[in-house]
Amino acid sequence: MRNFNAFTLAREALRGHKGWGKQWRSPEPKKSYDVIIIGAGGHGLGTAYYLAKEHGITNVAVLEKGWLGGGNTGRNTTIIRSNYLYDESAGLYDHSVKLWETLSEELNYNVMFSQRGVMMLAHNVHDVQSAQRHIHANRLNGVDNEWLTPQQAKDYCPPLSISKSARYPVMGAALQRRGGVARHDAVAWGFARQASAMGVDIIQNCEVISIDRAPSGEVTGVQTTKGPIGAKKVGVVAAGHTSVLMEMAGVRMPLESYPLQALVSEPVKPVFPCVVMSNAVHAYISQSDKGELVIGAGTDSYLSYSQTGSMHILQHTLDAIIELYPMFSRMKMLRTWGGIVDVTPDRSPILAKTPVPNLYVNCGWGTGGFKATPGSANVFAHTIARDEPHKINAGFTLERFRTGRLIDEAAAAAVAH
Amino acid sequence: MLLIHCPYCDETLPEPEFAYAGEAHIDRPADPQQLSDEEWRDFLFIRTNAKGPHYERWRHINGCARFFNAVRDTVSDKFLTTYKAGEARPDLAKLLEGQK
Ligand SMILES: Cc1cc2nc3c(=O)[nH]c(=O)nc-3n(C[C@H](O)[C@H](O)[C@H](O)COP(=O)(O)OP(=O)(O)OC[C@H]3O[C@@H](n4cnc5c(N)ncnc54)[C@H](O)[C@@H]3O)c2cc1C
Ligand SMILES: [Zn+2]
Numbered sequence: 001m002r003n004f005n006a007f008t009l010a011r012e013a014l015r016g017h018k019g020w021g022k023q024w025r026s027p028e029p030k031k032s033y034d035v036i037i038i039g040a041g042g043h044g045l046g047t048a049y050y051l052a053k054e055h056g057i058t059n060v061a062v063l064e065k066g067w068l069g070g071g072n073t074g075r076n077t078t079i080i081r082s083n084y085l086y087d088e089s090a091g092l093y094d095h096s097v098k099l100w101e102t103l104s105e106e107l108n109y110n111v112m113f114s115q116r117g118v119m120m121l122a123h124n125v126h127d128v129q130s131a132q133r134h135i136h137a138n139r140l141n142g143v144d145n146e147w148l149t150p151q152q153a154k155d156y157c158p159p160l161s162i163s164k165s166a167r168y169p170v171m172g173a174a175l176q177r178r179g180g181v182a183r184h185d186a187v188a189w190g191f192a193r194q195a196s197a198m199g200v201d202i203i204q205n206c207e208v209i210s211i212d213r214a215p216s217g218e219v220t221g222v223q224t225t226k227g228p229i230g231a232k233k234v235g236v237v238a239a240g241h242t243s244v245l246m247e248m249a250g251v252r253m254p255l256e257s258y259p260l261q262a263l264v265s266e267p268v269k270p271v272f273p274c275v276v277m278s279n280a281v282h283a284y285i286s287q288s289d290k291g292e293l294v295i296g297a298g299t300d301s302y303l304s305y306s307q308t309g310s311m312h313i314l315q316h317t318l319d320a321i322i323e324l325y326p327m328f329s330r331m332k333m334l335r336t337w338g339g340i341v342d343v344t345p346d347r348s349p350i351l352a353k354t355p356v357p358n359l360y361v362n363c364g365w366g367t368g369g370f371k372a373t374p375g376s377a378n379v380f381a382h383t384i385a386r387d388e389p390h391k392i393n394a395g396f397t398l399e400r401f402r403t404g405r406l407i408d409e410a411a412a413a414a415v416a417h
Numbered sequence: 418m419l420l421i422h423c424p425y426c427d428e429t430l431p432e433p434e435f436a437y438a439g440e441a442h443i444d445r446p447a448d449p450q451q452l453s454d455e456e457w458r459d460f461l462f463i464r465t466n467a468k469g470p471h472y473e474r475w476r477h478i479n480g481c482a483r484f485f486n487a488v489r490d491t492v493s494d495k496f497l498t499t500y501k502a503g504e505a506r507p508d509l510a511k512l513l514e515g516q517k
Pocket of ligand 2: 423424425426427480481483
């Protein structure tokens, strides 16, 4: 693998960018691996990267039924923040934000992490109280988050309407300045490129159709559309399809899969300087480097694997966007799409060992796991390599749904990305 | 947008008239005092999350307001049938045959 730097860039610029070559290998699967990761989204590829980089485990395959990064990693609105309420969540998401801060250098790949600030609007008394509770809890955990008055919110984001007669009046906002956005594909590609260079086999168009277990119960490999592949350990990192895969190993999951939709506008000049979220009205928005407004909606109400959702959900979001930012009322929307998100009852992820020996699961990120990509991958690699969780993910077990020790971000935030 | 048939009103109406209400045929424990932690977990949190035909509840919230059940394919989002609350699970094989 050739490093990207100013010199290689200049040289390629002079010869018409003809010498870049493939950024990762596309090998045929070997007979067996030390570790198989199912799902080549950001979390799966990152797990393979950290297994190789931090634990010296390079005999690893990442199996992907479609194309790398084609799941939720390539479909999300890329909001990154760590101002979650509970200690466990603050620990996990802030670990991730810290990794984001140096990820481009670490991967020698520009993931375009931009800490432009994430502002979460409060529209009613309950929102104000909940935001302030979050701010206090975050500060105790060393996570930055501050309260803005409506005028301060408008100064930070001039397109925002703070009119008192608005249907969703802005009563203030919580601002995490270290929050922001990153380039979704670049994260998957950057992890893939480095993992591949360290010996990880990334195998696309290879769907896992069953999971093999020995008579004594432990996992021994998988059956795929490219034939059987043996494995000492298997990690399931399949987002919306986790229940389907875990069922293959006889484990029923506390998950439901829902469509989540987003849309982008035509590209325009820079008008929107930060990320703004409104949990109460299910609208969140930022502007991409290409100039498109990137707008996210709430989930559809029903379980689905169809990767599409209902139109009225998007309409509801656009109603709110136009109320909050009247200047966008005549913008044209270019594209809409959906992804399938795996939601847990407490809206916190599961990053853990499973009742089946040698089988590990990383799932339940629901509507908000992009931000966690490097942090999740980092501690999940640790969990697989050592067969025990890192202290950062120790609470994110499957067991918690039996013991009742939930990490109830659902009740805390109602919805979160 | 889904079009949903309410078996009480006997009308097929747009999705915003309805509220999704989760997996169907999950019975409340008859004797909650006797449940183990595992059984509580299964009742409260574990779901089939089927890819394909799924038994689920809907409520005609902006109509007759009654709960009813449905079988819907979660890949195509197509309803195979809807039926009144309290009726037995329809036979899947027959429903799928009817689709052909
Ligand atoms: C519209 C939308 C907006 C979002 N906005 C945000 C946001 O602003 N901020 C945020 O933090 N998060 C957001 N999210 C959530 C975020 O996208 C996900 O939590 C995160 O990307 C999950 O990454 P992943 O690697 O676990 O899953 P994925 O990227 O979905 O990867 C899982 C992979 O597993 C593969 N797979 C499935 N079954 C099999 C099989 N049998 N065999 C082989 N491979 C299989 C899939 O093809 C897929 O590529 C959003 C999601 C959506 C859909
Ligand atoms: Zn009705």
